Amino acid sequence: MVSLLGIPWDGSSSFMQGAAEAPAALRTSLHSPSSNLTTENGLNLDNHPTLHDQGNIDFQTGHPWPETISATVAKLLSENHRVVSLGGDHSITYPILKAYSTQYENLTILHLDAHPDLYDNFADKPLSHASPFARIMENGLASRLIQVGIRTMNAHQQQQADRFGVEIFDMQNWQAYKSLSIEGPVYLSVDLDVLDPAFAPGISHHEPGGLTTRELISIIQNIPVPIVGADLVELNPSRDINGVTAMTGAKILKEILGNMLG
Numbered sequence: 326m327v328s329l330l331g332i333p334w335d336g337s338s339s340f341m342q343g344a345a346e347a348p349a350a351l352r353t354s355l356h357s358p359s360s361n362l363t364t365e366n367g368l369n370l371d372n373h374p375t376l377h378d379q380g381n382i383d384f385q386t387g388h389p390w391p392e393t394i395s396a397t398v399a400k401l402l403s404e405n406h407r408v409v410s411l412g413g414d415h416s417i418t419y420p421i422l423k424a425y426s427t428q429y430e431n432l433t434i435l436h437l438d439a440h441p442d443l444y445d446n447f448a449d450k451p452l453s454h455a456s457p458f459a460r461i462m463e464n465g466l467a468s469r470l471i472q473v474g475i476r477t478m479n480a481h482q483q484q485q486a487d488r489f490g491v492e493i494f495d496m497q498n499w500q501a502y503k504s505l506s507i508e509g510p511v512y513l514s515v516d517l518d519v520l521d522p523a524f525a526p527g528i529s530h531h532e533p534g535g536l537t538t539r540e541l542i543s544i545i546q547n548i549p550v551p552i553v554g555a556d557l558v559e560l561n562p563s564r565d566i567n568g569v570t571a572m573t574g575a576k577i578l579k580e581i582l583g584n585m586l587g
Contacts, residue, residue, distance in 0.1 A: 327585050328406040330397065331381035332556075334390055337416035337454045339447060341529045347560035347574075348381055348411040354568060354575035364583030365546065375586060377406070391452065394420035402428045409581060412558030414454040415442055418514050419461055425554055426466040429510055432553075433469040434461070437544065438516040439532040440477045441493070443485035454559075462489035467512070473502050473544065474519035476534050496534055502544075509550030513581065515541075516559045517574055525573055527565025538573055545580045552585050 331348030338344060355362070362370040370376060382397050384390055398421050401408050410421055415438075425432060436442075436458065443462075447455035461467055475495040478486075486493055494502040518528045521535035536544075560574050 326375050326377065326404075326406045327582065328401050328408050329376070329378045329411065330401065330408050331411045332394060332413040332417045333381050334384060334394070334413045334417055336390065337450065337452055338414045338529065339450075339453055339455055341561070343529065343561035343563040344412060344414045344559055346562045347413060350560060350562040350565070350568070350571040351411050351557070351574050351578060352378075354571040355578060357572070357575070360572075362579070364579050364587070365542070366583045366587045368583050368587050370579065370582055370586075373586065376582065391420040391423075395423045398424035399427065407552075407585060408554050409578070409585070410556040411578070412556055415514075415516055415558045416452055416454040416457055417558065418556055419452065419457040421554070421556060422461050422466045422512065423464075425512060429553060432467045433471065433507060433509065433511045434458075434467045434514060435507070435511055435548065436470060436472045436514045437474050437519040437541065438472065438514070439474060439518045439530065439535055440516070441472055441475050441482045441486060441491070443482040443489070443491070445481070445485065458491075459485055459489075462491070471505070471507070473499055474536055476532060496536075499536075507548065507550055510553040511548060511550055513545070513548070513552050513555040515555065515557050515577060515581070517557070517570065517577070518559055520573070525570045527561055527570030528559055529561045529564065530559075538576070541577060542580050545577065545584060548584060552581070555581050555585070557581070
């Protein structure tokens with residue numbers, strides 16, 4: 326069983342907000358009549374019996390947002406659902422992994438992003454979207470973190486990567502990732518800014534020199550072990566052009582689901 330869960334949260338964004346509108350944009354594009362719901366491995370997602378859309382988390386005033394996310398994901402996991410979360414900014418990954426760590430030991434995270442998101446305390450916000458993987462690793466929520474597509478590494482984050490033993494395949498060397506041996510279970514975290522902004526302009530942080538859409542799809546399709554959960558984050562519809570990034574995000578989502586359900 327796989328559940329889609331919208332997490333419309335961008336309160337931890339550092340540059341601009343807008344990612345909270347992404348779950349709606351992704352669903353609209355996913356169901357757009359301009360395409361269909363068949364994945365490249367031939368799986369038809371339309372009314373698939375083991376795929377369920379759980380709607381969006383309702384962030385109520387007075388309730389801490391991380392705990393709300395963790396509790397919602399934990400409930401779905403307790404019902405034997407694997408969760409694909411639609412962000413939202415990248416800060417959502419830490420509370421998601423807090424829930425996952427109670428169900429899965431020796432979890433490997435495959436993180437696809439332009440940014441390592443390893444700041445210890447970015448702009449005096451330890452739960453910033455620039456810090457989730459520092460929180461995840463310092464709390465022992467995963468045994469292995471593999472990052473692909475990085476092209477913004479600075480000295481502080483390199484120190485953090487060394488501290489946590491992060492395996493980094495930056496864009497200068499990302500082809501080496503293809504020879505990497507990955508063991509499961511895997512949690513997949515996809516920040517759409519891993520793509521070159523030519524392919525995904527509707528993001529808050531444009532960082533040239535990224536993956537093509539086909540390269541990203543190929544990575545997802547060729548993950549050789551079970552994906553037990555995933556998130557797709559950092560789409561900012563307010564910066565999109567003719568909905569092209571939302572449509573790209575929907576395509577990436579379909580291929581994630583094709584891997585998980587195929």
